[in-house]
Amino acid sequence: MTIKENIQHIEQTIKSKQPNAKLVAVTKSVGEEEMREVFASGIKVIGENRVPSLLEKQKALADIREEIEWHFIGNLQTRPVKDMINQIDYLHSLDRIKLAKEIQKRAEKQVKCFLQVNVSGEDSKSGFSPDEVIDAVSELAAYDKIKIVGLMTMAPIDATEDELHNYFKLLKETQVSVANKNFSHAPCTELSMGMSQDYEIALEEGATHIRVGTALYE
Numbered sequence: 001m002t003i004k005e006n007i008q009h010i011e012q013t014i015k016s017k018q019p020n021a022k023l024v025a026v027t028k029s030v031g032e033e034e035m036r037e038v039f040a041s042g043i044k045v046i047g048e049n050r051v052p053s054l055l056e057k058q059k060a061l062a063d064i065r066e067e068i069e070w071h072f073i074g075n076l077q078t079r080p081v082k083d084m085i086n087q088i089d090y091l092h093s094l095d096r097i098k099l100a101k102e103i104q105k106r107a108e109k110q111v112k113c114f115l116q117v118n119v120s121g122e123d124s125k126s127g128f129s130p131d132e133v134i135d136a137v138s139e140l141a142a143y144d145k146i147k148i149v150g151l152m153t154m155a156p157i158d159a160t161e162d163e164l165h166n167y168f169k170l171l172k173e174t175q176v177s178v179a180n181k182n183f184s185h186a187p188c189t190e191l192s193m194g195m196s197q198d199y200e201i202a203l204e205e206g207a208t209h210i211r212v213g214t215a216l217y218e
């Protein structure tokens with residue numbers, strides 16, 4: 001199937017399960033040509049997970065760059081923050097206070113961030129555990145360059161359907177508990193969850209942003 005057909009299929013699923021959700025087209029595995037095809041198919045929300053590729057692709061797509069909403073979704077070290085933090089619209093991977101400190105130092109305006117949550121407790125995954133989230137969000141009130149728009153998670157690759165439902169439910173419950181605090185720096189209304197393998201389940205559990213790569217290009 002073409003990129004356009006794949007996107008139409010995903011948009012159909014969004015429409016039937018969670019009509020207000022956004023498709024973040026993950027383009028880490030493809031180049032400029034495919035990105036232009038994604039754009040021509042009507043998707044202007046792009047996710048990249050590495051700083052060098054983000055910057056290269058922004059340069060290659062200079063003519064449409066301003067029309068694109070750029071989401072950074074990958075693990076982020078502190079060193080490259082200064083190079084990219086003013087080049088993106090959303091950060092999905094705020095996974096530690098130390099990273100927030102660097103953003104506070106380098107950002108020229110407030111950055112819309114998702115706090116990354118490790119719902120499964122796997123050692124290989126970064127992020128706050130669900131029961132650390134409220135404390136972390138409270139602490140982030142002191143960082144005026146950071147706005148917590150929502151929570152993000154990645155489910156384990158080998159989770160069963162039931163487990164996926166439970167992980168995504170847990171993220172949603174955690175999101176609602178933050179939103180209910182009415183923090184001015186953390187409206188926390190958004191849920192970034194679901195990838196190629198599990199976006200349908202994530203939509204059923206209330207995802208507002210699904211991050212889909214592979215399924216667009218097969």
Ligand SMILES: *Cc1c(COP(=O)(O)O)cnc(C)c1O
Binds near residue numbers: 028074197213214
């Ligand atoms: C690569 C990636 C995705 C997309 O994964 P696919 O399985 O290709 O859909 C989503 N989120 C993050 C954080 C990623 O690194």
